[in-house]
Amino acid sequence: MKKFLLALLFAPLIAFGSEGNVHLDKAPVNLEDYASLQRGARIFTNYCLSCHSAAAMRYSRLEDIGLSKDQIKDNLMFASDNVGDTMTISMSPDNAKAWFGAAPPDLSVEARARTPDWLYTYLRSFYLDDSRPTGWNNTVFEKVGMPHVLYTLQGEQVLKKSAAGAHDEQARPEFELVKPGKLSPAEYNAMVGDLVNYLTWMAEPAKATRQELGIVVLLFLGVFFVLAYYLKKEFWKDIH
Known part of the structure; x- marks a missing residue:
C-alpha cells in the first residue's frame, strides 16, 4: 500500500520529466x-x-x-x-x-x-x-x-x-x-x-505591474519596520 501511495504521489513528476527529454x-x-x-x-x-x-x-x-x-x-x-x-x-x-x-x-x-x-x-x-x-x-x-x-x-x-x-x-x-x-x-x-x-x-x-507593486510594498514594509521599531523603543523606554 505504501508503494502504491508513493507511486501516485510521484506520478505527475515522472510524467513531467518524460516530456522534458528534448x-x-x-x-x-x-x-x-x-x-x-x-x-x-x-x-x-x-x-x-x-x-x-x-x-x-x-x-x-x-x-x-x-x-x-x-x-x-x-x-x-x-x-x-x-x-x-x-x-x-x-x-x-x-x-x-x-x-x-x-x-x-x-x-x-x-x-x-x-x-x-x-x-x-x-x-x-x-x-x-x-x-x-x-x-x-x-x-x-x-x-x-x-x-x-x-x-x-x-x-x-x-x-x-x-x-x-x-x-x-x-x-x-x-x-x-x-x-x-x-x-x-x-x-x-x-x-x-x-x-x-x-x-x-x-x-x-499583469506580471510587470505585480512585480512593480511588490517592490513598492516591500519598500513600504521596510520603512514601516524602522518607524515601528523606534516607536516601540520610545513607548517601552521607561520599562527597559
Whole structure:
C-alpha cells in the first residue's frame, strides 16, 4: 500500500520529466519590448486565433502594450466587433476534434504550462513526415496532430537521417531546408521569438505591474519596520 501511495504521489513528476527529454532553445523573451509584443499579437491573431482560442484574454488588454482601440479594431479583430470581448473562436470543439483528432488547446496560459523555451523550440521544429496524417511531425512533440500552419513562412524542412532518432537532450536535432519559405531562417526565428514573447505576456499580462507593486510594498514594509521599531523603543523606554 505504501508503494502504491508513493507511486501516485510521484506520478505527475515522472510524467513531467518524460516530456522534458528534448533539447530546448532559449526563447528571446523581453516583456518590456512593446514593439516585439505588438508584432507577436499581430502574428497570433493572424495565424493562431483561427483554430486556438485565448478565452482568458480580452482584446482591450492589448492597450497595455501600447496599442490604441482603433489599432486593435482595424488590425487585430477579425471575429468580433467589441474590443471588450475575449479572444474566442467560432469553431466548435466537436468540429475541431473531428478535423484534427483533438480540439486545439486554449492558448491563454500555454506559455506558463509549457514554458517559453518549449514553445520557441516547438514552433521551429516541424519537419516533413509522410507517415503522419497531416504530412508533418515535430521533434519536440512527436506525432503531433497539429499541421505546420507557418510553413509558408518557414519553408519545408526535413529531419536529417543522422538525427532521426534524436528526441533527447543529449542530441540536438538537425534539419535541412528543402523548400525555402517567404522568410529567411533568421527572419523566421525572429518572428517566432515575437510570437512566443506575446504568448508569454498573454499568460500573465499583469506580471510587470505585480512585480512593480511588490517592490513598492516591500519598500513600504521596510520603512514601516524602522518607524515601528523606534516607536516601540520610545513607548517601552521607561520599562527597559
